[in-house]
Amino acid sequence: MDSLITAAARALAAGDPLGALKRVALRDDAPALALRGIAMAQLGDLVRAKALLRRAGRAFGPKEVVARARCMVAEAEIALVSRDLGWPEKALEAARTALEAHGDRVNAAHARHIEARRLLLIGRLDEAERMLAGLDPTSLPPALRAAHELVIAGIAIRRLQARAARGALSRAGRAAREAAIPALSAEVERASLAMTTPAARLIAGGEQRLLLLEQVETLLSSQVLVVDACRNLVRCEERTVSLATRPVLFALARAMAEAWPADMPRSALVARAFGGKHADESHRARLRVEVGRLRAELRSLADVGATKRGFALDPHGGRRLVVLAPPADEKHAAVLALLADGEAWSSSSLAMALGASPRTVQRGLELLAAAGKVQSFGHGRARRWVAASVPGFPPALLLPGPLPGD
Incomplete structure (x- = not known):
């Protein structure tokens, strides 16, 4: 691996996508395409990022198993951020297995966190917990430790275990400060609002x-x-x-x-x-x-x-x-709770997370849009929904998942 690729990778690990692009923006070899894709994802251009990662995956040879698996993990993370919850689970599982088999412990752990975050979003808390059971967070880099603790906190919040959630958020905050990545620190701060915002x-x-x-x-x-x-x-x-x-x-x-x-x-x-x-x-x-x-x-x-x-x-x-x-009277409070994370959701992913029919969720979104509480952009399968400014809907209680003792 040449020095520019190494420097770009280190810049991405430090949360500096512009620094990475300065080094590889004009290159079209497979490693550069992969790094450009990750950089574009960090900058928020998810469509371009996905295209670059797919090009990189095709450009790597059949013997470059680890590189192809890393591209698959990055693409899965983009799908998660895009709230494309229908993204194939087996593809991510295969990539994680390949990374573990070849000794890439850090990226394999990252794949586990992505799988756990997806399971958390759709309310499968026990499976998310099992996904993290084999990981020792103390051996992970600071950014991954923060991600690990955020998932632990999310599980605890959904199970109404306030003390465990506070402990996990505190550890996530320390890891985020050690990583010195502003976006990660902001994510921890957003997650911590669940502890100080009325939940019910x-x-x-x-x-x-x-x-x-x-x-x-x-x-x-x-x-x-x-x-x-x-x-x-x-x-x-x-x-x-x-x-x-x-x-x-x-x-x-x-x-x-x-x-x-x-x-x-x-x-x-x-x-x-x-x-x-x-x-x-x-x-x-x-x-x-x-x-x-x-x-x-x-x-x-x-x-x-x-x-x-x-x-x-x-x-x-x-x-x-x-x-x-719920903190405020709202017929479609569960939909607003999911949209409260600030991400753009498709109606099909909302239906998957809520365990409801797509048509039921679509009717709810249309009513919320008419009331000015949600907004949409795009058309057809590319249509996405985001929340307008609707205070009082933290996701702590309104999302699927068992209560203590269930």
């Missing part, structure tokens, strides 16, 4: 207040019966009843929980669950059926009793009943 809203006794991540963790580990409107479930300690696929039942549970300890009138329940303005006899009949179903679902946690004017929840054991909701 507590509704109890007709009053509301915002909660930080630590407060949410404390609430869910207490003996309070929680109707969780962030994940559409009802839980108390380790017992959980998911109503994610039963929106009518969850709407009834939330309405009664917000009214607790009082009851909720039948007309109000009809409006919340069915959208009806007036509770006629057909609505009342349907309400009785749905309340019966809700009673069966919640029998291990609470009773659903009838009153003269409506229905009321009665938690077992005299427990307190609260509602945990």
Whole structure:
């Protein structure tokens, strides 16, 4: 490897893409193409970066397995940043295996981090954790240590483990300062906002207040019966009843929980669950059926009793009943939570991350766009969505993933 290629590689490792381009911008050999592609990716020109890396991959000979694998890892990282979550997993896995087999420990670890970050985005937390299990972060360069700790922090935040998240973010900050890469330090700072931004809203006794991540963790580990409107479930300690696929039942549970300890009138329940303005006899009949179903679902946690004017929840054991909701009322809060990372998402990747149908996500995006909360650019398959300035939607609670004890 000649001196210019070596110098360009060192510049990229230090987060200096312009310094790298000064050395290889006019060269078209395979190593220079690869370095130019990585430099363009660091500068944000992802389309050009992808094209250069593909050219480099084709230019390397069949015996240059390590170089081709490195190009594949770089292309996978571009796909991740572009939120192209449908990028082939097996290609990255094959590249990582090749790097490990040839002793390129650092780039193999980088490939593992990319895989773990993708798994984290789509809510597969256990798999992301297993992906990192074999890595010793102390043996990695500072930039990779910071990336490692950011993934650890992301897993802890999604599991509502505030102490573990703070520890990982602190270690990530130290590693980022040691790496002296401004973009990496900025990424750590953005991730740290999840610890100081309200993660949810507590509704109890007709009053509301915002909660930080630590407060949410404390609430869910207490003996309070929680109707969780962030994940559409009802839980108390380790017992959980998911109503994610039963929106009518969850709407009834939330309405009664917000009214607790009082009851909720039948007309109000009809409006919340069915959208009806007036509770006629057909609505009342349907309400009785749905309340019966809700009673069966919640029998291990609470009773659903009838009153003269409506229905009321009665938690077992005299427990307190609260509602945990997103920081602000928003029907498509989960979509906004994903877009809150500042990256440009395709609707198909949003659907993959949320576990929803592409058409459902597309309808939500159109409604959010009409309200001025998201913006799009591009057309067809190249269309991408970004969030407008919508405060109050940190991704801590709104993304898929199990709660403690699930």
